[in-house]
Amino acid sequence: MKEAETSKSMSTGLMRVMERARKNPKGKMRSLAHHIDIEALERSFHRIREKAAVGVDGVTKEAYGEDLEENLGDLHNRLKGMRYRHQPIRRSHLPKGGGKTRPIGIATTEDKVVQGALSELLGVIYEQEFLDCSYGFRPGRSAHDALKALNRSIRYGEANWILKTDVAAFFDSMDRPRLRGMLEERIDDKSLMRLIGKCIHVGVLDGTEFQTPEGGTAQGSILSPLLGNVYLHHVIDQWYENEVKPRMGGRTCLVRYADDLLFGFEVEEDAKRVMRVLEKRLGRFGLSLSQDKTELLDFRRPQREQQEGKGPSVFDFLGFTHYWRKSRKGRWNPAWKTRKKSLQKAVRENQSWCRANRHLSIPEQHVALTRRIRGHFNYFGVNGNQRCLSMLRYKVERAWFRWLRRRSRRTRMTWKRFNGILKEFPLPMVKVYSNLWASP
Numbered sequence: 084m085k086e087a088e089t090s091k092s093m094s095t096g097l098m099r100v101m102e103r104a105r106k107n108p109k110g111k112m113r114s115l116a117h118h119i120d121i122e123a124l125e126r127s128f129h130r131i132r133e134k135a136a137v138g139v140d141g142v143t144k145e146a147y148g149e150d151l152e153e154n155l156g157d158l159h160n161r162l163k164g165m166r167y168r169h170q171p172i173r174r175s176h177l178p179k180g181g182g183k184t185r186p187i188g189i190a191t192t193e194d195k196v197v198q199g200a201l202s203e204l205l206g207v208i209y210e211q212e213f214l215d216c217s218y219g220f221r222p223g224r225s226a227h228d229a230l231k232a233l234n235r236s237i238r239y240g241e242a243n244w245i246l247k248t249d250v251a252a253f254f255d256s257m258d259r260p261r262l263r264g265m266l267e268e269r270i271d272d273k274s275l276m277r278l279i280g281k282c283i284h285v286g287v288l289d290g291t292e293f294q295t296p297e298g299g300t301a302q303g304s305i306l307s308p309l310l311g312n313v314y315l316h317h318v319i320d321q322w323y324e325n326e327v328k329p330r331m332g333g334r335t336c337l338v339r340y341a342d343d344l345l346f347g348f349e350v351e352e353d354a355k356r357v358m359r360v361l362e363k364r365l366g367r368f369g370l371s372l373s374q375d376k377t378e379l380l381d382f383r384r385p386q387r388e389q390q391e392g393k394g395p396s397v398f399d400f401l402g403f404t405h406y407w408r409k410s411r412k413g414r415w416n417p418a419w420k421t422r423k424k425s426l427q428k429a430v431r432e433n434q435s436w437c438r439a440n441r442h443l444s445i446p447e448q449h450v451a452l453t454r455r456i457r458g459h460f461n462y463f464g465v466n467g468n469q470r471c472l473s474m475l476r477y478k479v480e481r482a483w484f485r486w487l488r489r490r491s492r493r494t495r496m497t498w499k500r501f502n503g504i505l506k507e508f509p510l511p512m513v514k515v516y517s518n519l520w521a522s523p
Contacts, residue, residue: 094122097207104211112208116274119162119200124155127199131192138191139173139288147192158193162278169194171286171293172301186255188287188301198282198305201275205309208269213312214320219341220308226401227465229340230419231523233347233400236336237382237417242347244354247398248361248377250315250370253342254302257314258369259283265317282306298369311341318368319344327357345400354379382407385415402463419519421463421471429459429475434482441486449508452479456511464516472513480510 093101096118104112128151131144147154161167170191176184190198206222213221218229236242250256262283263276270276287294287301300307323337323346333349348354358379362372382396385407397406402425408418421429433455440448456479460472487504488496 093203093207094118096120097123097204100204101207101211104208108212111271112269113271115204115270115272116278118204119159119197119275119278121155121159123200123203124159124196125151127196127203128155130199131195135192135195136175136189137173138189138194139171140191142192144192154193155196158196162197165274165277167197167278167281169197169281169285171288172304174287174289174301175303185302186289187303188307190301190304194282195305197278201279201282202306202309204275205313209309209313209316212269213316214324216320216323216337217312217316217339219339219343220312226340226462227517227519228523229338230401230403230465230519231521232336233338233345233405234417234419234519235522236338236347237405240349240384241334241336242349243381243383244348244351244379245382245396245398246346246348246354246358246361246377246379247400248344248372250342250344250365251373252299253370254307254311255296255299256370257299257311259298261368262310262314265313279306283310308341314368315339315342318365318370322364330356340401343401351381385409387413387415403465403468408467418467419465420468421475425463426471426475430478430482433475433479437479437482437486441490445487445504445508448483449510452483453511455479460511460514461516464514466515466518466520469513469515476510476513480505483510 100112100115100118128144128148133144135144137143158167170193172188172190175187175189177187179185210221218224218226218232233242263280266276266279282304283300283306285301287296300310319339320337328335331348331350331353333353335349335353336347338345338347346354346357348357365371378398380396380398382398382405385395395407397404399405399422402422403419404422405417405419407415409415433452436451436455437448440451443451456476459475463475464472484496484498484501487501
């Protein structure tokens with residue numbers, strides 16, 4: 084965790100905890116629960132999104148904040164008196180495509196406050212020991228940093244062979260006793276461990292059906308990403324760094340973004356050896372690989388004399404398709420573009436938005452579409468991907484024209500009129516926000 088971030092967003096007490104954790108990376112941390120104070124709860128409340136989905140009690144952030152001081156004071160007293168009880172999580176199912184859905188757990192506003200304060204405290208401790216190969220849900224790190232690290236490994240021959248996979252139903256599959264044991268290796272505070280347990284062992288309300296899962300943590304909760312990183316730090320990161328790397332015949336690298344795993348190998352035999360033992364390693368901790376997302380591929384740099392404009396191998400990672408592209412000077416370089424499914428999803432969502440909101444005024448539509456396009460560009464706006472960005476902008480422009488044209492029979496929209504609208508309300512131009520050639 085970066086010093087600049089800590090000084091702006093942390094209490095002096097948490098900064099002392101961070102310093103203790105840094106100075107004693109193997110020791111146990113005691114006397115921690117008192118850092119979940121009213122100030123920590125208030126910081127957590129303000130980090131919740133303004134329009135965050137509500138839990139089973141239906142209380143919004145706005146409603147909870149109307150009497151924030153009294154609500155936080157009452158919550159703090161219940162935490163100190165060990166009378167706090169985590170309410171059941173409301174389960175929502177988000178569409179993933181292909182007819183599949185992703186189950187998301189939505190806690191109440193009060194429980195989000197508690198989880199956020201817990202996550203802040205645990206993050207201060209574990210950020211001091213997490214390894215550089217881990218990028219997901221960590222302060223000061225992003226998917227772009229993971230992509231930069233991968234690109235560097237590919238360019239310098241550490242990732243001639245790519246083993247790409249992810250953990251099947253990871254958050255639902257974590258072994259709770261093992262997770263508790265991992266936490267207790269570092270934390271010796273019964274009150275804090277009891278509070279963590281209350282946030283994990285909760286019921287789930289799925290529609291009208293109430294369930295009490297025996298394993299895992301709720302995907303979508305504030306605390307789950309940090310607990311997931313702790314779990315995979317022990318299962319994958321430390322194992323790979325301390326046991327696997329020393330046995331390899333060539334250079335190797337690991338880029339992990341939450342439960343998305345990508346291993347790079349200089350030597351093919353090393354890749355095959357890790358592929359043989361990885362499933363067994365995960366199985367010891369109640370996890371398994373997603374078989375349909377596991378692949379080992381040859382990603383060596385093509386020979387210079389190869390004439391085709393693209394290399395033979397491609398793979399998808401973090402929303403991008405990675406491939407080899409020949410430069411004008413005849414040199415093969417790693418390249419990336421928006422994954423086809425990601426681009427199609429973005430186009431569909433914007434087309435649906437134009438259809439559903441065509442009744443709004445043109446200025447209102449323009450503000451919303453600008454925000455949506457810029458949000459897409461902020462992530463996918465990387466060097467070399469301008470063609471896919473232009474495609475999205477073109478598709479959104481055409482969808483906007485189509486649904487403006489259909490919203491009124493009296494004043495038919497023409498291309499001439501629409502071009503006039505675009506001059507007054509232009510959509511964002513294609514822009515590169517991140518250079519993946521740069522060092523992470």
